[in-house]
Amino acid sequence: MHQIAKFFNHYDPAWFSLSFSIKATISILVCGATGYYIGGFLGMLYAANSSMIIFFLTSLEGNIKQKIGYFTLYIILGVCAILFVSTLFSFHLLFCFFTLIWMMFVGFSTLFNANLNKILTIVNATGLLTIIASNQSSWNLANSLESFIAGSIIAIAFRLTRFGTYGKFTKKSCTMVLDDLINMSQNISDKEFLNLAKQCNEHISQIKKVFANKSSTIKDERLIIHHSKAIFYLYKLEDIYHLLVAMQRYFKSIKNPNLLNALNSEITNNLIQLKNIFIDKNSILKIDALKLARQSDYEIFKASLEVLYSKFELIKDGGEDKITLEYKKQKSLKEILKDITLHNPTIQNSLRLAIGVSIAIIIASFGDVHNGVWIAIGVISMSKDSSYMTKIAGIANIKGAIIGIALASILIHLITNESIFAIFCVISIFLAFYLKSFPPTYAMAAFMCAFAMVYSLILGNAISVVYIRIIDILIGFIVSFGVAFVLFRHTNEIILSHTYIKLLPKFKNLSSSILESSFNTQQNVILNNLTKYHNTITQSDRSKEIKRYLEIYKNLQDISSLLSNLKAYTDLLNKSTKLNIVKDALISDINIISTRFEMIEKRVNKLPYYFYDNMEDRILSQDKQIKFLLLEIAKRQDKMISQSDLLIR
Secondary structure (H helix, E strand, C coil), X not given: CHHHHHHHHHHCHHHCCHHHHHHHHHHHHHHHHHHHXXXXXXXXXXXXXXXXXXXXXXXXXXXXXXXXXXXXXXHHHHHHHHHHHHHHHCXXXXXXXXXXXHHHHHHHHHHHCHHHHHHHXXXXXXXXXXXXXXXXXXXXXXXXXXXXXXXXXXXXXXXXXXXXXXXXXXXXXXXXXXHHHHHHHHCCXXXXXXXXXXXXXXXXXXXXXXXXXXXXXXXXXXXXXXXXXXXXXXXXXXHHHHHHHHHHHHHHHCCCHHHHHHHHHHHHHHHHHHHXXXXXXXXXXXXXXXXXXXXXXXXXXXXXXXXXHHHHHHHHHHHCCCCCCCCCCCCCHHHHHHHCCCCCHHHHHHHHHHHHHXXXXXXXXXXXXXXXXXXXXXXXXXCCCCHHHHHHHHHHHHHHHHHHHHHHHHHHXXXXXXXXXXXXXXXXXXXXXXXXXXXXXXXXXXXXXXHHHHXXXXXXXXXXXXXXXXXXXXXXXXXXXXXXXHCCCCHHHHHHHHXXXXXXXXXXXXXHCCCCCCHHHHHHHHHHHHHHHHHHXXXXXXXXXXXXXXXXXXXXXXXXXXXXXXXXXXXXXXXXXXXXXXXXXXXXXXXXXXXXXXXHHHHHCCCCCXXXXXXXXXXXXXXXXXXXXXXXXXXXXXXXXXXXXXXXX
């Protein structure tokens, strides 16, 4: 039992997916009932299908108004699909050609707008359902439209409904760390401080492990609202932790109890105010004691306080959505059109998907309609945003599908009471959503089990038809996998990507060691690895891709040189004793630079991340030379994050 609990805690810490899955299940049931009332059996399918795909949809970026706009576009395009797809399908060759062009356009849309791509992708499901439904004698166009629209509106309302500003995990974890920091602040002059600091550090380390879960490399890492914000707050609170540890010595050495008491009280109060962010209350920060400290002669202490209070403001601004948490590189139309080449992984993936679905539609047009459509569903469900992910997910999905089918078969044969079986169907639907954040084998097993059971419930005892549909989906998996293999970017690209990923933690360590004696050792490691990376690039047989990888190499090489210059300059300041004055601000800035390397790695691995897009406003160091070097490093990091989407295949 302990191992089972440990397993679920690992992949769903703090019950991340629980409320989402419950909401999705309720939405499907409500939509299905509404659709049945409006249009009978087929109306139920349209409404429930719409709800399902809306909840399986990767989270849209933007505010509520923008999301409503995109969902409205989905309803409009869905209506168009219901109106025209059945007619187009009767023109077999024309429809196959239309499908190829449409699926390519869906894939290409990623280059222009990621949200648009997500909406167009789920419209496909409505089109495929229409091909199936329109071949039924009971199909009614008006009822289908009404059921689809009603189901979509209900599902969108459920999807956009939020209870509170932040997710449970964000509230729980940030509140816990803030409590630790408050205790540290209250006891900053006492012996108990070190024990409290140790406890806080352990809590931060435990929370960090949550974001190291790589199951999301296959699925939607943004299932949970404010996932990226949770990691932002964690790293900022960790900065405060380090600052309090560093500042403890001043509270022991400075002989000005009135000033220290005022500061201690104000710092504690500000930390308490930051907790209000996570209970949907306003936070009011004070700087009265800081103003008193600014008038004192404690220059180094003042510099540390400025950094600490800047962290307070940064977290408060984050709570009020005043900062951009993810880097978004805006491309011009000319740049987008330039990206449309056969060497672009997005274009390659679009072609793979278009060819796979077209093969299925050819089967549907000239063979059996149902077989072809369900094969197309298999192709689309297997398709990932890269051939690399398709390959990784392929075997796991097929294994999961077989497990799910076997489990469903057992339940179908064992449970003869329809009411009890219906309850199990609801549970299976819930698990299909809940296990979405788990490894692909578990997720696909839950999905296929739910699919088989629901399909069996709809068809009564026609279990043989269920098995045929499942076989069709498995054929779709194989078609998708086969096309991906034919157009797969081979070994050299994977090696280049993996070598790059392995370099990023080394650069993080190098930047973190600027003020330490281990810098030279770390840099020797970097230089050796950069040489190997360069050799791997030049020896690659993908000659047309060498320029892109050489640009990445050049950025890494520049950063290595800039960090070396920063190290030399700080050593010079240290000799003149000027380093103490700028040290705390420099440490804060270096932490941001180091964290950026970590976030680039997370971005490449498709894990939750945040990335400042305007470093000039974030850097606290006032020394012109330090600021110049840090900004130059940041510029190279900006280029790296914009190139990262092209690295994993």
